[in-house]
Amino acid sequence: MQSHEVLNSRASAKSSRSMLGMVLLLVGAIACSSGKGKPLVPLTLEFGVKPQAVTLTEEGTQAYQAKQFDDAKKYFSQAVVTAPQSGPAHYNYALALHAVGDTEQARHEFIEAANLAPGDKVIWDSPPLRPYGDVEAPKKYKQMPMGANRPAMGPR
Secondary structure, eight states, rough: HHHHHHHHHHHHHHHHHHHHHHHHHHHHHHHHHHHTTTTTOOOOOOOOSSHHHHHHHHHHHHHHHHOOOHEEEEEHHHHHOOOOOOOHHHHEEEEEEHHTTTTHHHHOOOOHHHHHHHHHHHHOOOOTTTGGGTTTSSSOOOOOOOOOOOOSSOOO
């Protein structure tokens, strides 16, 4: 009778491990499916910018959160004009441009935001900036090995 109890105990332990594995698999699947990260939200402007830029940013943020991206673009554009050295202002404008599909101008604004805010992790790590490349690294040109024949200019 003891062997029967041992078998039941082993079966119970195996069932518990199996259940634990299923729970871990489910948790992993949920975590991976929500890999989109935090929703993109406009940033508040840094201390010391003109109050008008702050007001425009607040209005742009309200429009952006209401998915009124054309209005947000207008407000954020005006905030950039009012505070042209503000990285967050350029970032917010870039978000709105990205939302309306103006990807080339968004690219320019994301890179400008990153250049104006070199230590801002939110700007530098933002998903919309990633497709536009590493703004920190200059374009690398293929260098020819020493002594390689280089094309000559004009007739030889």
